[in-house]
Amino acid sequence: MEVQAPSAQPGTSLKLPLVPGGYVAAKPPFYQSLSPQLKAASLALGIEHAVLLSATGTVYTWGLGSHGELGHEVLTPEKEPKAVEALWGVPMSSVAAGGWHSACISAGGDLYVWGWNESGQLGLPSQAMRNRAKQEGPERDPSTAACEGEKEGEKEKDVFISIQAFPALLDVTESCEIDKVGCGSRHTAALTTTGDLYTWGWGEYGQLGHKDLISSDEPRRVEFFRERGLRAVDVACGAWNTFVAALEEEVSPPQNV
Template sequence: MRWFGFGFNAFGQICVREKPIDGAGSDVAGEVKVVSPTELTGGCCLETSQIRASWSRRASLHLVGDSCVCLAGFGAVIANESCGVSVGESRGCKDAVISELFLTLAFPDRIESWDLQGREKTPSWSMEIKAQSESSGPLLNLPLVPGGYIATKPPLYRSLSPHLRAKSLALGAEHAILLCATGAVYTWGLGSHGQLGHGGLTSEEEPTAVEALWGMPMSCVATGGWHSVCVSDGGDLYVWGWNESGQLGLPSRGLRKAPQQQRSQQAGALCQDANESPGDEPQKGEEHEEVFISIQAFPALLDVTPSCEIRTVSCGSRHTAAVTTTGDLYTWGWGEYGQLGHQTLTSSDEPQRVEFFREQQMCVVDVVCGTWNTFAAVVKEEVACS
């Protein structure tokens, strides 16, 4: 399995560019923005099983053989020691999650959180745990831990009711979305952009069920800065929250305003050439008002493409990426750093397939979004993607 990245690269979290020759000019935009999907470089020379990403860093989790975590990006000086956390100290870990402030590692017998701002040689927080087994309930993945979860800011440990039977958890900028073992979805935190999916803009201090999804078991949840998404057992994709950059895949006024103005100016020039008035009133029956969505306060079903089932989904701050059961990657939302993978810096409020992987005869099997970038795991098309 190979990993590719594209988008924000100011700290070398995707690839480290060679230093320019003395006296030669450097393309700053080329260093900051990786527009075309690029195979990941740097860090350990081991097979990467999973990627975790924050705004300025990437954590590569290696689970084959002697498991460990390698960091790339801000503060990652050398492969053996980055941001105060050495590869040796991570050896034996089974899962990891990273934020701008902390790297949390899950070992079979303990959880450790390391302060990425300091150089201490001991974790800033830790807890002992008992070995998990399937008979005791669903196996937990970070940020979930026994009895609660690890937050992105102190206090790091937050408790959760055992009645929720938590299966997976995604943390946004200021809200959370939880998937239960029953397939039910709960959200809490800031709700000012409709990101909780309860139909309003109010916040919730405690996990509250998303009633619009009740009775439809979900298999995957993800959250961006101020939007949320989930995938049903049948492969349907539901979206809600802020759509300012088209991150929900719904019509966004901000993205379509400039193209409409340009088309209007072009139409006006054509009308003047034909001695017509561009301000003529439309004939009866021709009036059409396009509906734009800034905030979607309750879940909406999004058709990515006809007869398309979604396998998994991930969210950046203001963009979204989904992998289909046929191994295609679709992206939409804010794209000014190239994080959509379409080899442009254009944003889009319509899901579009990343053609690079199809052209290279690669099958996408997983996707992980950083805040302003995207990472995709691929295999050759000859390998079954089902």
């Protein structure tokens, strides 16, 4: 709405009753129409970027892009919605945006992630997470050397991903599809079609729900719901927390023989 300028000296700000020392910006919110061919279905907002899902299932992104969160294979900004070409032809059902990372679910239940992976929020190998695990965990068993990239007589460098500038398919679980996904500032939560919750990324505020404050670059199932006979049906992430809607599992009555 229009705000009248204060009668005091120029440069002084309005005194707001609920915001001590606050101010009202003279510039009103702006409106910018989308392309007539682009029919928006849903929108997700990160710290410095936006992810839009069109009615046809196409994903568009725009914003800063310095952490690969736009998914255009470059780290340059986009001022207007641009289709993510790597997902072209694959209809999507939902999108989510974290601080500097993005995610979407295909109509077939596949999860795609891209952007910043400093805390393992993409579920991809993170050097910071692996270094911390080595420091805090027990000494490495020599029998696992082959699994960690070391072979007899030679050493192979581990591959870590700091920034994933284009969508990557993430296999959260082999047994079922992904139904919903939410992104926090540096963590991610996904629901499967069977009602299980998986979380990964930065967990030092307990936002992963694993009864600890451990961060992880690998999806882990939250056992809380299964232990109580609950089925998770929806998930939403704040910057540093996770909210889940759950229902009691229906138990079929015994059949008379």
